[in-house]
Amino acid sequence: MTDAMGIFDIMLALVLPWLGWRLLASPNLFRAVVLFISLGLLMSLAWVRLHAPDVALAEAAIGAGLTGALFLSALRRLERLRDSERRLDYAEKREEEQNLPPEKRRKSKPVAYVLALFLLSVFLLLLGGALLKTPVAPGRLGPAVAGQMGQSGVQSRVTAVLLNFRGYDTLLEVMVLFLAALGVWSLTRVRQTPQEKVPGPVLATLVRLLVPLMITVAGYLVWIGSSRAGGAFQGGAVLAAAGVLLLLANVTVVRQIPSTLLRWALVLGPLLFLLSAVACMSIGGNLLEYPRQSAGSWILLIESATAVSIGVTLAALYAGGRPHEPAAREAIVDKSADTKVKNGEGA
Amino acid sequence: MAFLHNLGTICILIGIPFFVSGTIGLLRFPDIYTRLHALTKADNVGLGFVVLGLALQAEQWNTVARLLLIWLLVLVASSASCHLVARAALRKKIQPWSRS
């Protein structure tokens, strides 16, 4: 049995870089993205082999699934843009060129490139050699975590590290996600999906069947996260997948979510996390120092809110832009500013 | 217990050729429709056998239930995505392959 697993490990360890190479060398961007998704799935197999089930879940859902969906939708958007600009003939030649892999495009290899490649490979060889020579420090923080597990309020060690011992990291991490949503919203508006594009009966049934199930699974993952693999990130990813499915099926309800509600859903997790971090101080502890008896409930509360926000945020990232807000508000602000300036000029 | 375990192993072994043939079909068949056919049909049967085998080896009932749920979900997902891919291909006016 162990031999078989050993062979499996060797194959997987070889296939991962090979796929990586193939996907970057592939002339077709669509194929590259598909290879990227399959690489993500194989990565999650590797995580399972390395006894990292939490990471495996997150990788399969976020690293492969949602990132892949983001890439595919970006690709579609790029192609649509390109199609609309086909008439610009000077661009066309470039397009042909950019679909070629870099190796074929630049036949001549300048000396600087070869030199850089050489230096890089020397560095990597050194790195590899150093990795081989240096043993992993024994134990690291593992024993420290194990020693304090009794006070963490949860049974799963990864969750304990994420939400308790290093909860501040996770707080900032949730802010990164919030920032990404802010960034995407600040850059562009969501693309209008044509009204008449209705999903087929199969997709509609699938949505009706899967979305409630996915929400249940997300809740389960958050719940089980306190004792086993799972947690806010994984649960949020499943919620996000449900959101992406709804967006794909172009369900009317999703399009009509009021923007205020969406904004509150986006910040629910970050806000609650932040407020409970501060609340811990007001009870007399440090920042994020949960009361020892009720730490489990605090963590569950934070995780649930965070999972909702992560789900909404990731789905919003997939939607790829700020929603069409009631134009009135922006217009009013603009107008008042304009009149102010005019008055100022007049005076 | 050992009997059930062996039976499970046999089921898994039966499932593997289906996966292999599905994959060969994916690689060797001429057009998208036939490839979809190979992929979904053969793989679903293969997965059924593997799940059955694992369920026979499982030690707890809730593991069996979860395995069953996984199998059902994969069935739903693969048939739905097969349908969607085929529909998209038809919309793009990709002609089904014929021997002529």
Place this chain on the structure above:
Amino acid sequence: MPDTPFWAVCLVVVPLFFAIICFVRSSLVTFLGPLAAWLNALAGLGMTLSFVHSGPLRYAIGGWQAPLGINFSIDGLSVLLVAMTAVTGLSVSMYAKGYFSLRIGSAGEINRHGHQRAYFWPVWLLLWAALNGLFLSADLFNIYVTLEIIGLAAVVLTALSGKPAARLAAMRYLLVSLLGSCCYLFGVALLYRSYGILDMTALSRLVSPAPLLWVSLALLTTGLLLKTALFPLHFWLPPAHANALAPVSAILSGLVVKASFYLILRLWGEVFAQVLPFAAYVLLGVLGCGAVLWGAVQALLQKRLKMLIAYSTVAQLGYLFIALPLIRLDPGPSAREAVILLIMAHACAKSAMFMAAGSIFLKAGHDRIDDLDGIKEVLPVSSFAFVLAGVSLMGFPPSGGFLGKWLLLGVSLASGQWWWGIMLVIGSLLAAGYVYRIACHLLVFKASFSSRRGSIPPVMEWPAVLLAVLAMILGLLAGYPLGLLEAGCPVPIHACLEVMP
């Protein structure tokens, strides 16, 4: 009066909270944003005052002490940088308030849509929180997360301008920042792998020369150098800083590049100072010399005002790296003090320059240097602020820049490595060249300058003056900040047991 940990927590929590509220209630953003800026500045002030009383300490977040949990390590260096961020950030925020509510000309001409203001504030507040978090944190991985927030927020702010050039610059900035973070993360991963610890103070006791340490330090440093834009890796900086909106440019040039330099200073000056060979410092110093020369020469050649300021940032960052070998050589604290002075003076001066340039840009409608003759007739305050900041940048006494360079010169002569001193002098002469060039156009050359555009409100002009004056008199006030620095050598971990309840 609240204690230091309270202020430290406020410095991170308050901007985060207001960023969230600004996003949810975007109609109140004109009120909430500046309010948050004032509160932040207040927290910075409170932090500094209580630090003077209580001295350095460590704060265990979540109640978990260092190896297991994440700690704030509050020492003189971090307090100084937090205070610098507070002063600069407050001025830029005031400027931004005026900038976004001002619309000169028709809406189509200067394309600042309402959404720019709505998104500027939350992103800037997140950036501010991350800067404070970075300066306070003692944990290498936590610093990675704050670096990510800083990088992503900086990119978003750059792209906010919406102009094609800004978008391209933001794209390039994002890729560089991604590469930099990857290298940094790799370095942290390798360090954790071989030492099993993420806390910087604890790490500094464990490190010993080993192959894996060199590799991980090379990765860490490369990542940070990419983000700091040291000379050969500076290619992304000028377009990004020059094409962003004016308050954004001030933030990027004044504060964001300092964040990653601060980390280099920590790692090279404290954590790994015992094991790193002197040659490595010399290498960074040489690159710094290259930055000083290349940046200054490029700045002299620029036709656009903002581009010139951006290249001047490249040059000024070079000084900071020249100081690194001198810090290593110097037995006393003066090289270290000099580099802090240079950082603070540059933050003030460069933000002032970008803000003044933004006002000039708005008034004139362009920033071609040759066509700015006589702008002092219509914008006397901003022109004065710009030139004053420039003069402090080139190191005219009694500016902070002067004192910093003077100290460095002293160290380089005392240690016998006088060539660093020569580089400082050459760099200052070149800086004088480009500052005088602009000063001539802004203040000296006579021309009738007519602008049909509306007036620039005082809230956009005076913050720049304030910062420029501050940069100018920093040399006189230097005793106060440097006193703080001496108070706070890094706290050993066991000391926190006494401080913490």
Place this chain on the structure above:
Amino acid sequence: MSTIFLYNFSGLALFAIGLHGLIRSSHLLRKILAANLMSSGIFLIMIVGAYGPDQALIDPVPHAMVLTGILVSISTTAVALVLVCLVQETTNRALLLQKRKREQRGRTDA
């Protein structure tokens, strides 16, 4: 243990391939894919470092760090992809190989 150690090298290889692709590819989408590969490689090395033959010997801290890292990388990827679309919108191509001069002039004509 020895076969597990192999994953170190596939992580290293992924990092190297990603680095090469990030610098050498011209299409921005491919650059972003390459950056994702780089971070995957780093994650792999981190998790291998945390490996223990027994569940109890596994160090959970790198697992938590990698989880954080995965979310960070999808955040940056999302922003990057939107930026790529914007770059293509304004310049007709998703490349960075712009003439430097044109870029610097950009604002002057505004």
